[in-house]
Amino acid sequence: MVFLEYxxxxxxxxxxxxxxxxxxxxxxxxxxxxxxxxRLTSILLLIAIVFAYIGKYPKQWLTIIYIMMITFxxxxxxxxxxxxxxxxxxxxxxxxxxxxxxxxxPEGTPLIGYVYLTVGSxxxxxxxxxxxxxxxxxWGMFIYSTKVSDFFEQLLNLKVxxxxxxxxxxxxxxxxxxxxxxxxxxxxxxxxxFEAKTKNPITLVKKYAPITYPLASYxxxxxxxxxxxxxxxxxxxxxxxxxxxxxxxxxxxxxCSCSISAxxxxxxxxxxxxxxxx
Amino acid sequence: MxxxxxxxxxxxxxxxxxxKDIRLKIREGSVTALLGxxxxxxxxxxxxxxxxxxxYRVGMLDGNVVCDGLxxxxxxxxxxxxxxxxxxxxxxxxxxxxxxxxxxxxxxxNLGLPREEVWRxxxxxxxxxxxxxxxxxNPMELSGGEQQRLSIAGILAMRPKIIVMDEPxxxxxxxxxxxxxSVIKELNEKYKTTILISESxxxxxxxxxxxxxxxxxxxxxxxxxxxxxxxxxxxxxxxRTRLRxxxxxxxxxxxxxxxxxxxxxxxxxxxxxxxxxxxxxxxxRIVREERPISRKKPIIEIKNLHYAYPGVPPIEAxxxxxxxxxxxxxxxxxxxxxxxxxxxxxxxxxxxxxxxxDAQVIVDGIDVANKKTTVREIINHINYVFQNxxxxxxxxxxIEEVRYGLRNQGLSDEEVDRKAxxxxxxxxxxxxxxxxxxxxxxxxxxxxxxxxxxxxDPKVLIIDEPTTGLDWDSSRKVAKVLKRLNEKGxxxxxxxxxxxxxxxxxxxLLVMNNGRIIMDGPTRDVLRQPEKLREAxxxxxxxxxxxxxxxxxxxxxxxxxVDEMHAIINKNMV
Numbered sequence: 001m002v003f004l005e006y007x008x009x010x011x012x013x014x015x016x017x018x019x020x021x022x023x024x025x026x027x028x029x030x031x032x033x034x035x036x037x038x039r040l041t042s043i044l045l046l047i048a049i050v051f052a053y054i055g056k057y058p059k060q061w062l063t064i065i066y067i068m069m070i071t072f073x074x075x076x077x078x079x080x081x082x083x084x085x086x087x088x089x090x091x092x093x094x095x096x097x098x099x100x101x102x103x104x105x106p107e108g109t110p111l112i113g114y115v116y117l118t119v120g121s122x123x124x125x126x127x128x129x130x131x132x133x134x135x136x137x138x139w140g141m142f143i144y145s146t147k148v149s150d151f152f153e154q155l156l157n158l159k160v161x162x163x164x165x166x167x168x169x170x171x172x173x174x175x176x177x178x179x180x181x182x183x184x185x186x187x188x189x190x191x192x193x194f195e196a197k198t199k200n201p202i203t204l205v206k207k208y209a210p211i212t213y214p215l216a217s218y219x220x221x222x223x224x225x226x227x228x229x230x231x232x233x234x235x236x237x238x239x240x241x242x243x244x245x246x247x248x249x250x251x252x253x254x255x256c257s258c259s260i261s262a263x264x265x266x267x268x269x270x271x272x273x274x275x276x277x278x
Numbered sequence: 279m280x281x282x283x284x285x286x287x288x289x290x291x292x293x294x295x296x297x298k299d300i301r302l303k304i305r306e307g308s309v310t311a312l313l314g315x316x317x318x319x320x321x322x323x324x325x326x327x328x329x330x331x332x333x334y335r336v337g338m339l340d341g342n343v344v345c346d347g348l349x350x351x352x353x354x355x356x357x358x359x360x361x362x363x364x365x366x367x368x369x370x371x372x373x374x375x376x377x378x379x380x381x382x383x384x385x386x387x388n389l390g391l392p393r394e395e396v397w398r399x400x401x402x403x404x405x406x407x408x409x410x411x412x413x414x415x416n417p418m419e420l421s422g423g424e425q426q427r428l429s430i431a432g433i434l435a436m437r438p439k440i441i442v443m444d445e446p447x448x449x450x451x452x453x454x455x456x457x458x459x460s461v462i463k464e465l466n467e468k469y470k471t472t473i474l475i476s477e478s479x480x481x482x483x484x485x486x487x488x489x490x491x492x493x494x495x496x497x498x499x500x501x502x503x504x505x506x507x508x509x510x511x512x513x514x515x516x517x518r519t520r521l522r523x524x525x526x527x528x529x530x531x532x533x534x535x536x537x538x539x540x541x542x543x544x545x546x547x548x549x550x551x552x553x554x555x556x557x558x559x560x561x562x563r564i565v566r567e568e569r570p571i572s573r574k575k576p577i578i579e580i581k582n583l584h585y586a587y588p589g590v591p592p593i594e595a596x597x598x599x600x601x602x603x604x605x606x607x608x609x610x611x612x613x614x615x616x617x618x619x620x621x622x623x624x625x626x627x628x629x630x631x632x633x634x635x636d637a638q639v640i641v642d643g644i645d646v647a648n649k650k651t652t653v654r655e656i657i658n659h660i661n662y663v664f665q666n667x668x669x670x671x672x673x674x675x676x677i678e679e680v681r682y683g684l685r686n687q688g689l690s691d692e693e694v695d696r697k698a699x700x701x702x703x704x705x706x707x708x709x710x711x712x713x714x715x716x717x718x719x720x721x722x723x724x725x726x727x728x729x730x731x732x733x734x735d736p737k738v739l740i741i742d743e744p745t746t747g748l749d750w751d752s753s754r755k756v757a758k759v760l761k762r763l764n765e766k767g768x769x770x771x772x773x774x775x776x777x778x779x780x781x782x783x784x785x786x787l788l789v790m791n792n793g794r795i796i797m798d799g800p801t802r803d804v805l806r807q808p809e810k811l812r813e814a815x816x817x818x819x820x821x822x823x824x825x826x827x828x829x830x831x832x833x834x835x836x837x838x839x840v841d842e843m844h845a846i847i848n849k850n851m852v
Contacts (some may be wrong), residue, residue: 005416006376007589149380173376180418187629188670190653191661192734193686214672217716225371228334228355232364233374233432234388237356241387241396 004061004140005176006147013055013141018151019158020252025138027259031266032131035276036088038123041130048137055141065136072132080121089120090277097123097278123278148172154246162240170226174219181218185211280304280327280440280472284341287322287331287498296322296337297498304491306439307470309463311485311506313477313521314495315749317719320476321367323495324444326350327474328358346439360389362440363433367448367476367747368666369422372429378404378420379413381428385436396435403431406461408454419587422449422665422743423615423775430458434465440472441465447481448747451614451775453815455481459488479750480776483524483820486510486543494519511538522750525778525821526551528840533847548824552831561832562850577738577769578603578626578660581638583647585621585630592633595621597793603738603771608764610780610801611773613790614815619773620665622790623740628656642737654686661736665743665773667720667727676702676718676726677711683734701733704759721752728756738769745776757783778819781805781838789814806836 008014013021032044051057089097097120104115152165186194189211230236248256269275280303287297296319304310314320325331329350332339343350346361363385366372375381382403386396404410407427412420417428426449433441441462447455465471477485486492492509494502496519502509510516510523513531523531526548527541533555535541542548583599586592595618603609611619624630625639625646632639632647639647642659664670673679680698689697702708705725710718718726724744732739741760745753757772757779764770774780780787780801787804789797791814797804804811805818808826817823825837832850837843 008414148376170374173374176376176416176418184664184669185672188664188672189682190629191627191657192683192730193654193657195652195654195686211672213674222371224334225366225368226374228330229366229372230374230384231334231355232328232330232359233385233436234356234359235384237354237360237388239390241390241393243383243387243393243396 004064004143004179007058007144009056009145011055011145013051013145016145016255017154017246017248017252018146019154019246020248020255021142021146022151023256024259025142027263028138029135030263031276032134034266034270035131036124036127036278037091037276038127038130040276041127041134045130045134045137048134048141051141052137055145057137057141058144061140061144064140065133068136069129069132072128076125076128080117080125088124088278090274092120092123092278096120120278127278150244150246153242153244156240156242157244157246163236166230166235170230173226174222177222178215178219181215182211185214279306279344279346280474281344282323282326282341284326284339284343286340287326287337289322289335289337292337295498297326300341300498300500302493302500302503304472304474306472307466308491309466309473309475309489310491310493311475311477311489312493312495313479313482313485313509315520316478316721316747316752318478318495319498320478320495321444322498324364324442324474324476327440327442328362328364329353329355356388359385359436359438361438362442363436363438365430365433365441365443365446367444369425369429369449372432373417373425376416377413378409378415378417378428381417382431382435385432389436399435399437400431403435406434406457407431408457419593421616421620422746423451423454426450427454427458427615434461437465437469438471440474442474442476444476445478445747446475447484449615449743449775451815452777452817453812454615455484455775456817459484463488478748479522480745480748480753480778482522482750483526483543486524486527494521506543507538507541510543511535511541520749520751525819525840526824529821529824529843532840532844545820545823545827548820549827552824552828556831561846574605576602577605577642579638579640582634583622583625583632583637583639584634585618585625586633587621595793596625596632599793599795601788601795601798603769605737606764606767606769608761608770608783608785609772610784610787611771611790612775612777612780612787612814612816617790617814618793619790620742623662623742623771623773626738626740627660627662628653629662657734657736659736660738660740661731661734662740663728663731663742663744665746667723670727670730671715671723673715675711676707676713676715679715679726680730680733683730687734697733697735701729704732704762705729705755721748724748724752724756728759732759732763736768738771739763740771740773742773743775744772745774745779753779775816777805777816781819781822789816802836802838805838 028044032041035041097118099119100116101119102117105112107114148169152169155165282300282302284297284300286295288295312320322331325335326343327345331337333355345358348358348361350358373381375384379400382400383396386399407430409427409431417425420428430446447458450458462473466473475485486506489506492504492506493500494509502515510527516523524543526545527543530542530551542551580599580601583596585596586594599622613619625632626641628646628651631649637647644655644659645651646656671679673682677698680701681694684694684697699708702711707722707725744756753776760770760772761783772784784801787801788795789804796814797810805822808818811817821840821843822837825833825843826835829835
């Protein structure tokens with residue numbers, strides 16, 4: 001299965017100008033990050049789901065969203081109790097948000113202290129739980145529907161320095177490489193009797209430990225080798241040929257201006273009227 | 279023109295000198311081969327040519343290197359790259375982009391060429407390496423051979439004045455090797471491109487036919503420099519360096535050829551030599567004893583096996599494979615790059631499962647096609663050694679690597695140690711058991727990858743391209759170990775492009791093409807059909823081709839080794 005790599009399909013998003021797509025998705029991401037109101041982040045999630053449906057988002061990639069959600073819930077549960085005293089509440093009455101609904105450790109508990117859950121921390125968690133799949137969906141959509149070369153060619157057209165483009169491109173290339181490397185190492189380990197089936201997290205960590213060494217060593221080696229490779233192919237030796245022209249259509253301008261306007265308006269409403277805050 | 283004036287080079291943190299007293303000139307428009315065993319200093323020498331050494335591979339370089347008028351000490355690698363293109367031995371390190379087409383454009387686009395010229399060169403280069411139509415494929419999804427062709431295309435498209443290739447054809451199928459070399463030759467003739475090719479010996483026939491000068495390197499020193507015939511005729515030198523020479527040259531030398539200038543290097547020259555030698559005499563008709571393949575019970579049975587990699591449209595890798603392999607066979611699985619050999623192996627060990635529900639894959643009585651059969655169960659019966667040993671090694675030290683699988687088998691500490699020692703001893707690498715895996719040379723890594731799988735004692739062993747990148751000595755060592763295991767009752771499936779090895783060591787050959795098995799029979803019978811082999815981009819070893827072209831002299835068309843040819847001539851010339 002190909003994860004986090006471009007896949008050819010004939011959909012609206014595949015045809016959309018890569019830079020326009022980036023502007024659209026960056027706008028959604030900004031709103032998604034700023035807003036803590038679950039009602040608003042739910043709207044963004046809904047938009048992301050519609051985009052995923054139109055763009056025929058690969059079902060297998062949803063696994064990544066499940067894994068990230070589980071990881072987030074676990075880590076949130078660990079830090080959530082400490083969110084009880086944060087001063088992020090600007091809309092709802094502070095008394096309500098600071099109202100304790102569950103005491104985890106009573107006052108005077110050694111080391112940990114007084115730890116409790118408040119209404120505010122639960123509301124915060126809800127908003128974030130909705131915003132994570134939105135982010136993963138839109139950026140998954142971007143990776144899956146955008147030919148990287150087209151995106152970077154377009155940036156070249158926009159006179160973005162090639163060094164910056166190449167650095168981003170190289171980083172982008174490493175994601176699938178690392179996923180493949182992990183798969184290969186795990187296949188090699190499976191062929192030597194490795195089985196991860198265990199419910200004990202310590203055993204699980206121990207079992208996966210052998211992956212870390214070859215992976216780290218591979219990462220260092222490949223970064224070094226690819227950087228040498230690029231130099232031996234004249235990277236950085238002069239002007240670079242722009243291989244394709246991209247022209248903005250009216251709909252491209254429209255999507256860009258709508259996206260940017262939405263962010264500007266949302267920022268204004270947020271800063272002045274606390275719209276989107278909790 | 280390349281001018282090397284290196285007094286010495288030593289890598290940082292190493293005591294030993296890697297290069298010593300290398301003073302030579304490679305003239306413009308020449309085609310030169312740099313021959314040497316694995317670890318002899320070939321790659322290090324090549325990396326000095328564009329300044330990667332000592333700039334990025336840090337060390338003490340005493341001397342200077344001038345390429346096309348640029349002293350590597352005064353110019354950056356990227357600047358020198360406009361004049362000299364280097365193809366690395368491991369293609370995965372050379373590929374920098376996410377599609378085939380994009381990767382080939384990378385070099386010429388960096389040169390700032392006009393857009394139309396870049397696209398024209400991309401098309402030409404992809405066609406030259408037989409990758410036309412692969413433009414939008416992801417390089418990471420290509421087979422090892424296809425990746426190597428892509429890295430060659432990337433350099434060809436830059437049209438540098440000097441092209442240096444570090445073992446450029448190691449991963450390629452036999453016809454692919456010839457094609458790439460003919461493209462290089464064409465570049466040399468058309469544009470007067472200076473070519474330097476390094477080679478460790480396995481592909482010596484093809485290299486010898488295409489170069490006009492050989493540099494022999496050993497322990498970092500150039501120990502011989504001359505025309506191919508002159509070098510190959512020096513038997514004392516060849517013996518000392520343990521390098522293989524072209525089979526026809528070896529035959530002629532054994533038959534006592536005295537004039538080095540008439541030493542044959544190609545099949546055609548070999549035939550002409552035989553005609554001169556025979557002077558109208560002929561070979562007595564050879565009647566071969568029928569030696570039917572001993573077939574015990576089937577150990578692998580495959581019926582209607584299909585596999586398609588996901589994609590739009592899906593990439594069909596196997597298209598209805600039907601096959602029976604018998605217990606105790608020593609079998610060669612050959613075919614062009616991307617023909618489905620590795621996919622078939624992955625299915626046999628359970629890393630992939632058939633994509634058609636009616637496929638039947640039974641290995642030693644267990645149903646491998648059934649998703650409920652775990653890889654852990656399967657590997658007690660059959661196991662697989664990866665094509666690139668770097669993909670298989672994940673432990674820090676040699677001994678830990680071999681112990682890993684044995685521990686997972688639940689063996690006692692004594693058993694683990696005993697079996698690990700036995701496996702390491704098979705390849706004579708027991709003394710390096712505490713060495714760091716990452717620092718091992720390629721041949722040692724290959725031995726270790728094999729040892730760690732053999733230690734687990736599967737009944738069937740699949741070895742994918744075990745000799746790629748190895749010198750002839752190491753390749754034979756691998757083949758001999760496999761033969762020994764086979765004699766002890768193991769079923770061995772050797773996937774390889776090394777036709778000399780399959781000819782010498784296997785009893786039966788399976789030829790794959792485009793996801794299907796197109797030939798299956800005793801090695802001798804399969805190699806007797808060059809036309810059909812050509813469909814799968816394969817060709818018999820040079821000595822077999824010589825016997826085929828020399829049928830009019832009475833030779834059988836299926837001679838497999840130089841020893842056999844020599845014996846036939848000695849015993850049967852009338």
